[in-house]
Amino acid sequence: MAKYLTQRIIYMVVTLFLIASFTFFLMKIIPGTPFSNADKLSDTQLSIMIDKYGLDDPVPVQYANYMMNLLKGDLGVSFQFNNVGVTDIIIKSLGPSATLGGLAILFGTFFGVILGVVAALKQNTWVDYTSTFIAVLGKSIPSFVFAGLLQYYIGVKLGWFPVAFWRGPEYMVLPTIALAMFPLATASRFVRTEMIEVMESDYITLAKAKGASWFEIAFKHALRNALIPVITVLGPLVVSLMTGSLVIEKIFGIPGIGEQFVKSIQVNDYPVIMGTTLLFAGLFVLVILIVDLLYGVIDPRIRLAGGKK
Amino acid sequence: MEQEKIAKEMFSPAQLDSAKSEEISKPSLNYWQDAWLRVKKNKGAIVSLVIIAILTIMALVGPHLTGHTYEEQNLQHNNLPPRIPVLENVSWLPFDGNLTRKNGDVYNAYEQKNVEEYYWFGTDSLGRDLFTRLWKGTQVSLYIAFLAAAIDMIIGVIYGAISGFVGGRTDNIMQRVIEILSGIPNLVVVILMTILLDPGILSITLALTITGWITMARVIRAQVLKLKNQEYVLAARTLGLSNGKIISKHLVPNLAGVIIINTMFTIPSAIFFEAFLSFIGLGLQPPDASLGTLIDEGFKVLQLYPYQMIIPATVISLIMICFNMVADGLRDALDPKMRD
Amino acid sequence: MEKILEVKDLHISFHTFGGEVQAIRGVNFDLLKGETLAIVGESGSGKSVTTKALMRLLPESNSEIKTGEILFGGKDLAKLSDKAMQKIRGKEISMIFQDPMTSLNPTMKIGKQIIEPIIKHQKLSKSAAKKRAIEILDLVGIPNPEVRFEQYPHQFSGGMRQRVVIAIALACNPKVLIADEPTTALDVTIQAQILELMKDLQKKIDTSIIFITHDLGVVANVADRVAVMYGGKIVEIGTVDEIFYNPQHPYTWGLISSMPTLDSDDEELYAIPGTPPDLLHPPKGDAFAPRNAYAMKIDLEKQPPMFKVSDTHYAATWLLHPDAPKVEPPPAVKRRQREFLEMKEGN
Numbered sequence: 001m002a003k004y005l006t007q008r009i010i011y012m013v014v015t016l017f018l019i020a021s022f023t024f025f026l027m028k029i030i031p032g033t034p035f036s037n038a039d040k041l042s043d044t045q046l047s048i049m050i051d052k053y054g055l056d057d058p059v060p061v062q063y064a065n066y067m068m069n070l071l072k073g074d075l076g077v078s079f080q081f082n083n084v085g086v087t088d089i090i091i092k093s094l095g096p097s098a099t100l101g102g103l104a105i106l107f108g109t110f111f112g113v114i115l116g117v118v119a120a121l122k123q124n125t126w127v128d129y130t131s132t133f134i135a136v137l138g139k140s141i142p143s144f145v146f147a148g149l150l151q152y153y154i155g156v157k158l159g160w161f162p163v164a165f166w167r168g169p170e171y172m173v174l175p176t177i178a179l180a181m182f183p184l185a186t187a188s189r190f191v192r193t194e195m196i197e198v199m200e201s202d203y204i205t206l207a208k209a210k211g212a213s214w215f216e217i218a219f220k221h222a223l224r225n226a227l228i229p230v231i232t233v234l235g236p237l238v239v240s241l242m243t244g245s246l247v248i249e250k251i252f253g254i255p256g257i258g259e260q261f262v263k264s265i266q267v268n269d270y271p272v273i274m275g276t277t278l279l280f281a282g283l284f285v286l287v288i289l290i291v292d293l294l295y296g297v298i299d300p301r302i303r304l305a306g307g308k309k
Numbered sequence: 310m311e312q313e314k315i316a317k318e319m320f321s322p323a324q325l326d327s328a329k330s331e332e333i334s335k336p337s338l339n340y341w342q343d344a345w346l347r348v349k350k351n352k353g354a355i356v357s358l359v360i361i362a363i364l365t366i367m368a369l370v371g372p373h374l375t376g377h378t379y380e381e382q383n384l385q386h387n388n389l390p391p392r393i394p395v396l397e398n399v400s401w402l403p404f405d406g407n408l409t410r411k412n413g414d415v416y417n418a419y420e421q422k423n424v425e426e427y428y429w430f431g432t433d434s435l436g437r438d439l440f441t442r443l444w445k446g447t448q449v450s451l452y453i454a455f456l457a458a459a460i461d462m463i464i465g466v467i468y469g470a471i472s473g474f475v476g477g478r479t480d481n482i483m484q485r486v487i488e489i490l491s492g493i494p495n496l497v498v499v500i501l502m503t504i505l506l507d508p509g510i511l512s513i514t515l516a517l518t519i520t521g522w523i524t525m526a527r528v529i530r531a532q533v534l535k536l537k538n539q540e541y542v543l544a545a546r547t548l549g550l551s552n553g554k555i556i557s558k559h560l561v562p563n564l565a566g567v568i569i570i571n572t573m574f575t576i577p578s579a580i581f582f583e584a585f586l587s588f589i590g591l592g593l594q595p596p597d598a599s600l601g602t603l604i605d606e607g608f609k610v611l612q613l614y615p616y617q618m619i620i621p622a623t624v625i626s627l628i629m630i631c632f633n634m635v636a637d638g639l640r641d642a643l644d645p646k647m648r649d
Numbered sequence: 650m651e652k653i654l655e656v657k658d659l660h661i662s663f664h665t666f667g668g669e670v671q672a673i674r675g676v677n678f679d680l681l682k683g684e685t686l687a688i689v690g691e692s693g694s695g696k697s698v699t700t701k702a703l704m705r706l707l708p709e710s711n712s713e714i715k716t717g718e719i720l721f722g723g724k725d726l727a728k729l730s731d732k733a734m735q736k737i738r739g740k741e742i743s744m745i746f747q748d749p750m751t752s753l754n755p756t757m758k759i760g761k762q763i764i765e766p767i768i769k770h771q772k773l774s775k776s777a778a779k780k781r782a783i784e785i786l787d788l789v790g791i792p793n794p795e796v797r798f799e800q801y802p803h804q805f806s807g808g809m810r811q812r813v814v815i816a817i818a819l820a821c822n823p824k825v826l827i828a829d830e831p832t833t834a835l836d837v838t839i840q841a842q843i844l845e846l847m848k849d850l851q852k853k854i855d856t857s858i859i860f861i862t863h864d865l866g867v868v869a870n871v872a873d874r875v876a877v878m879y880g881g882k883i884v885e886i887g888t889v890d891e892i893f894y895n896p897q898h899p900y901t902w903g904l905i906s907s908m909p910t911l912d913s914d915d916e917e918l919y920a921i922p923g924t925p926p927d928l929l930h931p932p933k934g935d936a937f938a939p940r941n942a943y944a945m946k947i948d949l950e951k952q953p954p955m956f957k958v959s960d961t962h963y964a965a966t967w968l969l970h971p972d973a974p975k976v977e978p979p980p981a982v983k984r985r986q987r988e989f990l991e992m993k994e995g996n
C-alpha cells in the first residue's frame with residue numbers, strides 16, 4: 001500500500017511539473033506575457049515583474065524562479081488588475097465556485113443515485129425508461145445550453161428565481177441545477193448498472209434465500225455494494241464541474257474562478273489564465289489520488305487486501 | 310401407469326441421422342449480423358441514426374438552399390425572427406415572424422421592417438441569414454468532431470496496439486506516458502493549446518486530440534493483450550507473419566467493435582468541446598460559424614431574440630443526444646459480455 | 650415415511666431473446682422427512698432451476714412457473730405470495746449455493762450475515778442471536794467463532810466460507826435444506842471435509858436434504874435416494890442401491906459408465922456422446938433419443954411415461970415397455986448389476 005501510494009504521488013508530481021513547465025514556456029512563446037515582452041505593462045507592473053521574475057536573468061534561471069514561486073503558492077501578478085497577485089484573485093473567487101461546485105455535486109450525485117437505484121429496481125418499466133431519458137439528456141445537453149434555457153424560461157419568463165448574480169440562497173438555485181445535471185446523469189447511469197449487476201449476484205440470491213424482504217435486500221445488501229464503485233467516477237465529475245463552472249458562472253454572472261477565467265481569456269490576462277489552469281490541474285490530480293485512497297478505505301476487500309501486503 | 314396401445318413396429322431400432330443430431334439448431338449468425346440484429350431492436354438508436362443522417366445531409370446542402378451566404382450581412386434585415394411560408398399560418402408554431410416586446414406586446418417584425426423575404430430561421434444582429442449560418446455551423450462542428458475522432462482513432466489504435474503487442478519494456482514506458490498524460494484534465498490541455506495556437510478549425514481539432522486518444526489507446530491495449538495469446542494469433546506467428554501484418558490482418562478486425570464504440574463516444578465529446586471553447590471565447594471567431602459561436606452570439610441577445618440561441622441549441626442538443634444514443638446502443642449490441 | 654415436500658408436474662420456462670426456453674418440463678418427486686435426496690444430471694439439465702423454484706428464487710423478470718404444484722406444509726409454494734414466501738425462506742427451507750466465493754455479501758461482516766435470519770425468523774434479541782450464531786459457527790467447524798464473527802468474507806478461505814454459508818442455512822433449523830453443488834467449486838480435500846460436515850450435521854439436526862451434484866461419486870456417499878435429471882425432466886428415480894446397481898435408463902447407464910471407479914482404471918473413461926437437448930426447441934420424442942444407442946422409432950415420436958420398476962424405483966424409458974426388445978446395458982453397468990445381485994443372494 002505504501003509503495004503504491006508513493007508511486008501515485010510520484011506520478012502526481014511529474015504530471016504537475018510537466019503542466020507547470022508547459023505553462024511557463026507557453027508564457028515565453030505567447031506575445032504579451034511578462035516573460036516574452038514587457039511593452040504592454042505599466043511601469044509599476046514592470047518593476048514588480050523584473051523584481052519578481054528577474055526578467056534580466058537567463059531563461060533557465062527564470063524558469064527555476066518561476067517553479068520556486070509556484071512551490072510557495074505564488075502564481076504571479078495579474079494584468080487586468082494592477083499589482084494584484086493571481087493567488088489572491090483566485091482565493092477571493094474561490095468561495096462562490098466551491099459553494100456552487102459543492103452544491104452541484106451534492107445534489108447531482110444524491111438525486112442521481114436515487115434515480116439510478118429506482119431505475120435498477122424497476123428495470124424495464126416506465127420508471128427505468130424515464131430515468132434513462134433524463135440521464136441521456138443530462139449527459140448530452142451541453143451545460144451552457146441548459147443553463148441558458150433555464151435562465152430564459154425559469155428566470156426570465158416565469159420569474160421564479162433570480163436570473164443572475166450571487167447574493168443569497170435563491171441565487172444559487174438555477175446555477176446549481178444547471179451544473180448538477182451532468183453529475184446526476186453520470187451517477188444515475190453508473191448506479192443503475194452497478195445495482196443491476198449486484199442484484200443478480202449470488203449473495204443477493206443468498207439474502208433472498210434467508211428470507212430478507214425486498215426492502216432489506218435493496219437497501220441493506222445491494223445499495224452499499226453498488227455505491228462503492230461510484231467513487232471512481234468522481235474524477236470525471238470534478239472535471240465536468242470545472243468545465244461547467246466556467247460557462248455557468250459566465251452565464252449567471254457568479255463572481256467565481258470560472259467567471260474570472262473567462263474574463264481573463266477575453267483580455268488576455270495570461271498569468272490568471274495560467275494560474276487557474278494550474279489550479280485545475282492540481283485539483284484534478286488531487287481528486288484522482290483521493291479517489292484511490294477512498295476506495296481503499298471504504299471497500300473492506302481492498303482495504304484488507306492492501307493491508308496484508 | 311396407463312398403457313395405451315402402441316404398434317409393435319414402433320419398438321424397432323430407429324434410423325438416427327447422426328449428422329442431424331449434431332446440427333446446431335440456433336441459426337449461427339456471425340458477430341456483425343448478430344450485432345446488427347441487436348442494434349435494430351434498439352429503436353432509440355435507429356431513430357438517432359436517422360436523425361444524424363438527416364442532420365449531416367442538411368449540414369452539407371443546407372448552406373446552399375436560401376441563396377444567402379453564411380457571412381453576407383444585411384443590416385436593414387437584422388434580428389428578424391423565423392418565418393416560413395405556410396407554417397406561418399399555424400398559430401402554435403413559432404414561424405410567423407412575430408416578436409414579443411418586453412412589455413408583452415406582440416408585433417410582426419417583418420411588417421414593421423417592410424421585409425417581403427422569408428428568413429426561415431430568422432437573421433442575427435448583423436442581418437445574416439441564420440438558416441444558412443446554422444447549417445454551415447453544423448457542418449463545421451461535425452467536421453471538427455469527425456476529424457478529431459479520426460485522429461484520436463488512428464493515434465489511439467496504433468499506440469495501444471504497439472503497446473499491447475510488443476509488450477515488455479516498451480509497453481511499460483508507453484503505459485507510464487499514458488498514466489502521466491491522463492493525469493492532466495482535458496479541459497486544461499484544450500485551453501492551453503487553443504491559447505498557443507490561433508483559433509481555427511485545425512487548431513481546435515488538434516487541441517482536442519492531444520489527450521483525446523488516450524482512452525482509445527487504453528481500450529485497444531487491453532483488447533490486444535486479450536487477443537494476443539489466442540490461438541489464431543499464435544498460429545499466424547508460427548507461420549512467420551511479421552508483427553505489423555499480424556496487427557493489421559488479425560487484431561484490427563477483431564478490435565473493430567471497441568474502436569467503433571469508442572469513436573462514437575468521442576464525436577459528441579468533441580462537438581461539446583468545440584462549442585464550449587467558442588462559448589468562453591477561445592473557439593472560432595466570427596464571421597466563421599460553428600454551433601458554438603452561434604450559441605454564443607445567440608446567448609448575448611437571448612432575452613430579446615431567444616430564437617437566435619434556441620435554434621442552434623436545439624441542433625447541438627439533438628446531435629449530442631443522437632450520438633450518445635447510438636453509442637450506447639452499439640455498446641450494448643457489440644459488447645461480447647451481453648451475448649448469450 | 651412422512652412426505653415433507655411434494656413436487657407435482659412442474660413446468661418452468663424462461664423468456665429470452667431467442668424465445669421460450671422450456672427449462673423444466675414436467676418434474677415430479679417427493680421428499681421424505683429426514684432423508685437426503687440427490688439430484689444428478691449434466692450441467693444444464695435443470696437441477697438448479699428446479700430447486701430455485703422450490704424457494705421461488707427464479708428471476709422474476711423472465712421466468713415463469715407455467716403449471717405444477719410445490720406442496721409444503723399444506724401450502725402450494727408455487728402460488729404463495731412473496732410476503733408469505735419470505736417467512737418460509739431461511740426458516741423452513743434454506744439453501745446453500747455452489748460458489749462460496751460469491752455467495753457472501755463482501756461488505757457485510759460474517760456475524761451480521763448469520764444473525765439476520767435468526768433475528769428475523771426467531772425474533773431473538775441481538776445478543777441472543779449472536780450467541781446462537783457463534784454456536785452454529787462452532788458447530789460447522791469454524792475455529793475462534795467469536796473473532797470470526799466480526800470479520801468480513803474476504804478474510805475466509807473458500808472452504809471456510811462454505812461453512813459460513815452452511816451456518817447461515819442452518820441458523821433457523823430448517824425442515825428442508827437444499828444444497829446446490831455445495832462442493833463443486835472447492836478443492837478435492839476441502840470437498841471431502843464439507844461432505845463429512847454435511848453428513849455429520851444431518852445426523853445432529855433432523856433436516857431433509859436435497860443434494861444437487863453432477864458427480865455420481867458424491868451421491869453414493871451422501872444420499873438415500875437419487876433422482877436423475879435430463880433435459881428438464883426426471884428420467885429415473887430410486888434408492889441409491891437401485892440407481893447404482895440396477896439402473897434402467899440409458900442416460901443413467903451413461904452416467905454410471907462415465908464414473909471412474911477403483912477397479913475400472915484399465916478402461917478409458919467413458920463420455921456420453923452428443924450434446925444436451927436445445928430447450929428452446931425441445932424435441933417431440935424423448936430428449937435423450939439423439940444420444941441414445943438403443944433408440945427406437947417410438948422414441949422419436951412420443952415421450953416415454955414413468956415405468957415402475959419397484960415401489961421405490963421408476964424410470965422414463967421406452968425400453969421398459971413390455972413390447973420393447975430386451976437390451977443389454979453396457980459392461981460397466983452390468984458389472985455393477987452383478988455385484989448387486991451377488992450382494993442380494995449373499996444376504
Ligand SMILES: Nc1ncnc2c1ncn2[C@@H]1O[C@H](COP(=O)(O)OP(=O)(O)O)[C@@H](O)[C@H]1O
Binds near residue numbers: 663672690693695
Ligand atoms: N435466467 C435464465 N434465463 C434463461 N435460461 C435459463 C436461466 N436460468 C437457467 N436457464 C436455462 O435453464 C436450463 C437449466 O439450467 P440449470 O437448472 O441452471 O442447470 P443445472 O442442472 O446445471 O443446474 C438451462 O438450459 C439454462 O439455459
Ligand code: SF4
Binds near residue numbers: 937939941943965968
Ligand atoms: S425413451 Fe427411448 S430414447 Fe429415451 S432413453 Fe429410453 S430408449 Fe433411449
Ligand SMILES: [Mg+2]
Binds near residue numbers: 693696697698829
Ligand atoms: Mg446448477
